[in-house]
Amino acid sequence: MRFGEKQLTHWMELVRTHDDAIEAFWPSQIKSKSWIADKLEFQTYMDLPHSCVIFGCWYGVLADMLKIPVTVCVDKEAKYLEWCAKSYPVWQGCLSDYDYNIHLDGSNSPPDVVINTITEHISQEVYDKWFEKIPEGTYYIIQGNNDYSHKDHVRACEDLNMFASINKMDHNFNYLDEVTYEGPWNMKEDKPTYYKRFMGIGKK
Numbered sequence: 001m002r003f004g005e006k007q008l009t010h011w012m013e014l015v016r017t018h019d020d021a022i023e024a025f026w027p028s029q030i031k032s033k034s035w036i037a038d039k040l041e042f043q044t045y046m047d048l049p050h051s052c053v054i055f056g057c058w059y060g061v062l063a064d065m066l067k068i069p070v071t072v073c074v075d076k077e078a079k080y081l082e083w084c085a086k087s088y089p090v091w092q093g094c095l096s097d098y099d100y101n102i103h104l105d106g107s108n109s110p111p112d113v114v115i116n117t118i119t120e121h122i123s124q125e126v127y128d129k130w131f132e133k134i135p136e137g138t139y140y141i142i143q144g145n146n147d148y149s150h151k152d153h154v155r156a157c158e159d160l161n162m163f164a165s166i167n168k169m170d171h172n173f174n175y176l177d178e179v180t181y182e183g184p185w186n187m188k189e190d191k192p193t194y195y196k197r198f199m200g201i202g203k204k
């Protein structure tokens with residue numbers, strides 16, 4: 001992965017103009033996004049994908065890192081999409097309501113790959129509805145974690161087996177991985193806190 005002056009300037013502008021954007025640049029965030037960039041090519045056996053939809057795109061940092069020619073950014077929050085819209089077609093709403101027939105990318109075919117790095121943020125009902133809609137034959141990349149302490153994490157997982165199971169990774173092609181990362185300092189016991197990030201690639 002290599003980022004030029006233009007990309008760096010874009011990210012610095014994001015951080016200067018949005019108070020909370022720095023959260024998207026924690027080492028653990030960058031590491032989990034790099035994992036996707038690295039594995040995309042090798043684990044899907046695709047030539048580099050031409051099109052993708054990123055669900056829960058946040059400030060679009062993953063989209064910027066992947067540089068997939070046709071990338072649609074989906075999020076429920078307008079404040080994130082305002083920024084993403086400078087670079088990508090965007091769709092606002094709950095990811096489970098996304099309609100693959102609208103073809104925001106101007107094509108008339110399903111995306112090569114869909115990405116959901118927020119599986120811990122959504123209920124089982126919302127996840128199931130989102131997963132059900134992924135067009136047959138499409139690659140999907142998902143991530144979650146075992147951080148139950150965050151108020152927005154309604155569907156964290158104990159381990160990789162649970163992650164694969166509740167996220168329906170039972171198709172004939174699967175790749176699973178986990179990465180340990182350091183979370184906020186444990187002030188009470190004065191020691192670091194470690195969490196696991198779970199990653200999966202599959203094909204519908």
Ligand SMILES: C[S@@+](CC[C@H](N)C(=O)[O-])C[C@H]1O[C@@H](n2cnc3c(N)ncnc32)[C@H](O)[C@@H]1O
Pocket residue numbers: 029055056057058059074075076077080093094095096117118121122126
């Ligand atoms: C904190 S951020 C990303 C955290 C995640 N761990 C990651 O690394 O990508 C969570 C994002 O998901 C979005 N989001 C949460 N629930 C959503 C839903 N049901 N549909 C679409 N976007 C959602 C939020 O608006 C936010 O942009």
